[in-house]
Amino acid sequence: MDKTYLGRRLAEFSPGIASQPITKVELLDENGDVVGVSGSDTGRTLTALQPDGTNAMAASILTKVSGYKHIGYEGSEALLDPAVELGDAVTVDGLYVPLIALDTTFDPMLAPDISAPDADEIDDEYPYKSPTQRQIVRNMAKTRSLITKTSKEIMLKVEDIDGKYTEVKTTLDGLTVTDASGTTKINGSSIKTENLYVDAANIKGTLTADKIQASSISVGDLKDGSSYATKSYVDSNAGLNANEVDNAIATYIDSTSITARKLRGQTVELLANSNTKVGELSLVETTVDYGIGIKTIYGGIKLESATNVYLKASGAYGGFITLSNNIVSLGGGELYIGSQMYGDNLPAGNWGKLFFLRSVR
Structure with missing residues (x-):
């Protein structure tokens, strides 16, 4: 100039x-x-x-x-x-x-x-x-990117003109990803983040959580071959016929009950409420082998059937009792009451017992 x-x-x-x-x-x-x-x-x-x-x-x-x-x-x-x-x-x-x-x-x-x-x-x-x-x-009209490298960390950052950014940083502690929504830390054994979103997850091992919230939970093809689904899944597939439901859905769980073709275990406790146990169905040891025990702590035992009652003891010498049409029917052998037969005189002082007199003709 x-x-x-x-x-x-x-x-x-x-x-x-x-x-x-x-x-x-x-x-x-x-x-x-x-x-x-x-x-x-x-x-x-x-x-x-x-x-x-x-x-x-x-x-x-x-x-x-x-x-x-x-x-x-x-x-x-x-x-x-x-x-x-x-x-x-x-x-x-x-x-x-x-x-x-x-x-x-x-x-x-x-x-x-x-x-x-x-x-x-x-x-x-x-x-x-x-x-x-x-x-x-x-420079401000385009996305800015920055890469830095030191002896302690390597950092990659991408930022646009509106201030939106994503930063990826790797250190000896692991990998850290940060953007406007929060920070996720990843190392060889864990992922720490506020919210983890996945479309699908295949887990081989143990899933541990303080709380699980979901609109529906479906589990299929378990190790034992059984299938499970929620009650909401059953309701949403009401178009299936009974056989299809039985074949496709063996078990479903809702807030108050479990429906299944098989429940396996040694003891089923019967509760009047969360603190009062009334009785139980359990596996017990008998004189010949393990059997089923029915036990009550309060009250008695009531067996009631809408139609016939059929009791059967399997085996070479077993028998059966059928209650039908106001008639008690016996099968498989004679009826024995007591341990022996008595003659012309009944024993004295044995109240509450049933005896049969032998009649000679």
Whole structure:
């Protein structure tokens, strides 16, 4: 930029309104982040691209430009050297101003009109972006990515202009993934996160949880070949016929009951409520082998059938009793009451026993 002293060698000169003075300097890197700053926000800020800038460098620049003001002006018929160019500066009437507009009329004097808009008009009527501003716009209009590597960690970060980001970091403690929704930590033996979403999970081992919440829980093809489903699954498949339900769904569980073709175990306890046990069905040892025991702690035992009652003892010498139509029928042998037969006289003092007299004809 050349400098020219013009003085009053022009027909007319009208200075404009001076801008606020420069009171602050900012140095930016290629992403638009501030790397060096000095001064206050009371006036205008001078911004420059300097990736290696520091606060000390910004302070040094501020000492040279502090207080500088831009003044717009209009001048006519200035007696200038024809070699002057836009961007050069002139001193006129004690003011040092740049040549922003130059209107030359090729007459005998060759005296051009010169001018520079006020600071506000520059931004409104002459939109111009410096290399620094253009570089920042290019970087901020796209997704930013950053990779750092130290002796303790390797970090990858991707961030867009809206501030959304994902950061992946690996250290000796494992892998950490962070975004706006939270943080997940992964190492060789565990995954720690606030919420884990999976479309499907195949677990070989033990699943342990303090609480499981689900709209439905379905388990099929267990080790023993059985199949289980929730009551809601059965209800939603009501179109199946009875055989299809039996074949496809062996067991279902709802909030108050368990329905299954087989329940396996040694003891079934019967409860009147959560704290009162009334009786139990259990596996017991008899004189010949293990058998089934029916035991009550309160009350008695009541057997009631809607139709016939059939009791049968299997084996070579077994028999059966059938209760039907108000008749007790015996099968498999004679009826013996007591351990022996008595003669013509009944034993005395044996209340509550049934005896048969032998009749001789």
